[in-house]
Amino acid sequence: MARQEMRPLTPGGRPRGLAHTTLRLTRAVAAVTAELGRRIRRYAWPSSADRRNRGFLRDRLVALPLLAVVAFGALGWAYAGARDDSAYLRDRAAPALVDLADARASLLIAQGEAERNLDEGRAAELSGLSDRYRTRIARATQSLNQVTRSGALTVAEEQELRVVSALVVDYTSRIGRAQGHAGDPVLRDAELSYARSMLCSRATDATRTNPYPACPAATGSAATSIVDRVTGLEGRLRARLADRAAWGAGGITAVVVAALALVLLAAGLWRTVAFLRRRFRIRLSIPLAAAALPLLAVPFLTADALLALHAQHETVALADALAERTSPTVEMIAEERPFDGPDPRAVETLRGRIDENLADGRLAALDGTAPFVFPTGLVAAAVIAGALHTYRREYLVVTRPGALA
Numbered sequence: 001m002a003r004q005e006m007r008p009l010t011p012g013g014r015p016r017g018l019a020h021t022t023l024r025l026t027r028a029v030a031a032v033t034a035e036l037g038r039r040i041r042r043y044a045w046p047s048s049a050d051r052r053n054r055g056f057l058r059d060r061l062v063a064l065p066l067l068a069v070v071a072f073g074a075l076g077w078a079y080a081g082a083r084d085d086s087a088y089l090r091d092r093a094a095p096a097l098v099d100l101a102d103a104r105a106s107l108l109i110a111q112g113e114a115e116r117n118l119d120e121g122r123a124a125e126l127s128g129l130s131d132r133y134r135t136r137i138a139r140a141t142q143s144l145n146q147v148t149r150s151g152a153l154t155v156a157e158e159q160e161l162r163v164v165s166a167l168v169v170d171y172t173s174r175i176g177r178a179q180g181h182a183g184d185p186v187l188r189d190a191e192l193s194y195a196r197s198m199l200c201s202r203a204t205d206a207t208r209t210n211p212y213p214a215c216p217a218a219t220g221s222a223a224t225s226i227v228d229r230v231t232g233l234e235g236r237l238r239a240r241l242a243d244r245a246a247w248g249a250g251g252i253t254a255v256v257v258a259a260l261a262l263v264l265l266a267a268g269l270w271r272t273v274a275f276l277r278r279r280f281r282i283r284l285s286i287p288l289a290a291a292a293l294p295l296l297a298v299p300f301l302t303a304d305a306l307l308a309l310h311a312q313h314e315t316v317a318l319a320d321a322l323a324e325r326t327s328p329t330v331e332m333i334a335e336e337r338p339f340d341g342p343d344p345r346a347v348e349t350l351r352g353r354i355d356e357n358l359a360d361g362r363l364a365a366l367d368g369t370a371p372f373v374f375p376t377g378l379v380a381a382a383v384i385a386g387a388l389h390t391y392r393r394e395y396l397v398v399t400r401p402g403a404l405a
Contacts, residue, residue, distance in 0.1 A: 057388055057392040060272050061385060061388045063268060064265065064269065064384045064385075065382070066381075068291070068381035069378065069381050071258055072258075074255075074257040074261065075258040075298070076374035076377065078255050079373055081250075081251055083304075083305075085312055086312060088244055089241060089244065089315050089358060090358040092151050094315060095146070095150055095152075097241070097322050098351045099143040099144070099146045100143070100147055100233055100237070101322045101323065102139065102347045103140040103144050103147075103230060104227060104326075105326055105328050105331045106136040106139045106140040106143065107136070107140045107168070107226060107227070108200075108212060108227070108328040109132070109136045109328045110133050110136040110140065111195070111196060111200075112206055112213070112328065113133040114133055114178070114195075115192065116130075116211065117129045117130055118178055118182055118188055128179070137168075137172055144165050145165070148162070148165075152237060152240075157237075160233060163229065164230060167229075170198065174191050174194055197225070198225060199215065199226050199227060200225050200226075202215070202218060204216070212331075213329075231323075234322075241316060241319055245312035245313055262298060266292070266295055269288055269292050269384075273288055280391070285387060287384070287387035288384065288387055290383060291380040291381075291383040294376050294377070300363065303363065304366050307361045311357050311358050312361070318354050318357065326345060326346070326347050327345070330343055330345045330346055334349075
């Protein structure tokens with residue numbers, strides 16, 4: 001039998017070779033990190049003391065354009081992302097959520113109104129259903145059509161919404177049949193019960209104090225009614241809205257990189273201008289001053305992005321209120337008592353708050369500037385590189401006193 005080699009163990013029980021390898025790997029990573037940090041510091045923050053002009057300008061010629069590209073590239077990506085998320089919420093997701101909530105409430109109001117009218121028997125058959133029923137059905141249909149055109153849904157969700165629209169048409173035909181049998185309580189109640197099951201999987205009976213009850217939505221394979229499907233669409237759309245409003249790992253990384261690069265770029269330009277004034281007697285480098293001008297826009301871009309992020313987070317809370325606090329009863333109170341002031345739980349009130357919140361969540365003067373942030377950084381990098389290359393050629397090739405000091 002071949003002898004099995006026994007490896008010495010550390011006090012913790014692990015092989016000593018593994019601990020030694022881990023230690024060596026840690027030391028190697030630390031050495032590489034230290035060397036990388038030293039090189040970055042050399043290019044980003046070199047000492048002008050005891051440095052030849054040629055070496056200093058060479059480092060600046062590499063570091064400053066690179067920092068400009070990295071800083072404005074990361075800033076432009078993060079800023080454009082914040083602006084795009086706000087535009088998505090403002091133009092697509094929020095209007096779609098409002099329309100879905102309005103359609104859900106309108107259909108439940110129409111159901112309660114139909115039941116009240118059909119309880120009158122022969123009178124409903126002769127005079128027809130109320131204007132409120134017809135208005136709410138038309139309003140629900142219009143809201144569903146607007147959601148389809150909003151562009152906020154995926155292809156599968158658009159197919160789901162088309163199914164909902166078809167179910168609404170079938171639902172209104174069942175209500176029409178119930179109206180045609182208004183004089184026959186058995187047939188009328190059968191058609192009305194079928195229409196109610198199409199609208200709600202778990203319908204709640206109306207009462208005197210609550211003539212327009214809400215409909216608890218079912219989930220899973222049992223979610224086949226109109227309200228179930230609309231509620232499911234609301235949930236998926238709210239999840240996407242919250243995901244767009246959240247701080248992602250990519251956005252946080254871009255912000256950190258942009259902040260560090262901008263600080264190093266500003267400090268590097270300042271030290272380069274001071275170096276040129278001290279060594280080359282240049283009071284002010286016009287090209288470098290022009291390249292530094294885009295830095296003045298950074299505070300405004302930052303403020304605009306922070307406003308957008310705050311508005312997005314507020315919109316998430318309002319979207320939750322649309323799904324959880326709105327109800328047919330609230331809508332009817334708001335409709336019947338318009339002079340009592342806006343109800344904070346009404347769909348129209350939440351719509352107005354969302355629109356106002358997203359409109360205030362940006363600096364209007366900066367609309368359309370996001371695509372130009374990165375190109376501005378490229379132009380600044382080119383100006384910096386051209387200016388430093390000119391200084392280097394002029395002061396290092398042409399021999400003059402102090403040029404190579």
